Amino acid sequence: MLSVKGLRANVGENEILKGLDLEVGPGEVHAIMGPNGSGKSTLAHVLSGREGYEVTAGSVTFEGQDLLALEPEERAQRGLFLAFQYPVELPGVNNTYFLKAALNSVRKSRGEDELDAVSFLRLIKEKLKILHLDDSLLKRSVNAGFSGGEKKRNEIFQMALLEPKLAILDETDSGLDIDALRVVADGVNALRSPERSMIVVTHYQRLLDYIEPDHVHVLAKGRIIRSGGKELALELEEKGYGWVVEEERAA
């Protein structure tokens, strides 16, 4: 599904990713953990095609295709989805309208018919139900004046609608209280399927109590220094990042 090999990326003069390798298979959930400044968000941004990052070496293939050669919208159309750490406000742009435009753009690129207003509303109602969301956010402008929790829920809602093959959740737990976290995690779990892979980027183990990963990776100083099962996350929680970083240095 996704294969990252020897990825190096700069922001300005600074090299943030220093030879990162990652393999994600269909239906797998990978957690990427690491201390602040280790390059977690950079990885999420490089994968989704944000400007301002220069890839200097390595490759990323997504379903056999060179991901880095694609524009951000082309990546989205091919089934990549980024849930933002800080979802962006679009004042004046109605949320339903935005979702419909996004969905139809993705459908069009897949060679499917665009949905008309009626079928779209039906679909939206269905997705709201799965995620246990109420429809009040549909009438508002995209993220404008949303609380932190509402913004994150809106991200997951978009994900439910766009049905990506690979979803990257960038610190989706940040800024959420425990109840909001549970709602968001339930939503994510409802969207797990054998065809959908996920990369869950997080600083804290807490989120992984709710979203159980198949694989856990520790990212430090721009490289994955350790990989393991979900027990690795618990170990990290107990011992902190210092432990694994030290071990890496010793080796």
Added chain:
Amino acid sequence: MTSTQAVDDIVRSEYEHGFVTEIESDTFPPGLDEGVVRAISARKREPEFMTEWRLKAYRHWLTMAPPHWAAVDYPPIDFNAISYFSAPKRPEDAPKSLDEIDPALLETYEKLGIPIEEQKALAGIAVDAVFDSVSVATTFRAALAEAGVVFCSISEAVHEHPELVKAYLGSVVPHTDNFYAALNSAVFSDGTFVYVPKGVRCPMELSTYFRINARNTGQFERTLIVADEGSYVSYLEGCTAPQRDENQLHAAVVELIALKDAEIKYSTVQNWYPGDAEGRGGIYNFVTKRGDCRGARSKISWTQVETGSAITWKYPSCILRGDDSVGEFYSVAVTKGRQQADTGTKMIHLGRNTRSTIVSKGISAGEGQQTYRGLVRISQRAAGARNHTQCDSLLIGDRCAANTFPYIEVRHPSANLEHEATTSKISEDQLFYCRSRGLTAEDAVSMIVNGFCKEVFNELPMEFAVEAQKLLSISLEGAVG
């Protein structure tokens, strides 16, 4: 919309058998003096009072100087290099085919989905009429006549309704008002006249497209709309398709008069040729538009979408004379490339409990320069007057500019004024967010811009609003990245 340009073609061709063809001479030599003013009046067979009126305006114009206070920049205009009268173009003088037209313009026509024959009409190429539109125009005229609404060219009105013209022409924008209004009063070529009788609700949206001789009204257009007591009229001016014109300077005057309990809604989509990429050949649009809420409880509402012209200089205004009268101004102005716009409104509160609303949305892209200039004046008599102003600017890119100059004069202690202003930029974050959801950068800009303008588009008649949205998207294509 555009198909109606063709309607005008047909209707004009009918006119070839009418009095219009009697104008044999094509164009006056450049230059302006009393003789030229008299000659224009004579060509139009105007009664004595009109000739005198024009001359008075001309003499006053001579004492005036072009205004320089607007934040626009252009070389001085040589008023003696302009020809002040030209008959409709003869086919042999018009461009022969679309090959002679700016390809950028043609591309825009394509995107708007305008049929080829209409593209030719818009670009000033002589075309055969499109026949399926004729019946529409005829039906319209019949319905209007039944309601007693007068809707004709101002030249016709001078002959057929001289008492109305005499009573109202220049009563809102006097010939002494400003340099360009004085010039227009002296030499105006033609324009629109509307009179809605007492208590009549005009049965349809009036549009220049459905008016005889609407094309080639020339560079000095004059519009006069009178809504008698208790009447209502909605008037649409302009066209979403870009219009080319040989005349670079356009100095129109629009006067609206609403008597007691009357309401006038005036909507404009202005999309004159903005010039090529360097701004060459674009139209200078220097317009004086003013409405007079003369009677109690009258209402005048201006809605404008300004996307064209090299330079736009216009301030559709309301004089709120009648007690409890209402003035509104809703505006979207777009400047891109090298376009410059200095636009806004004036709300002059004279009557008691008068209310006004100003919603101005300015969008600047490329090297566009834009200024909102607005005046809200509350006079000593205007007890209980209220105004709400909202003035938002949206910048796209980092080479454009937006300025806001609100003038507020309050002379009554009971007045209630609110002024809100914002300036925002379409951010990289917003664009990336949209793109990461599968939308192209252009779709994203169009979506954000339309969201920004929603309050104004809501004021436009439905069909116009849809076209305006489309127009805006096309105008801003390539504005990012």
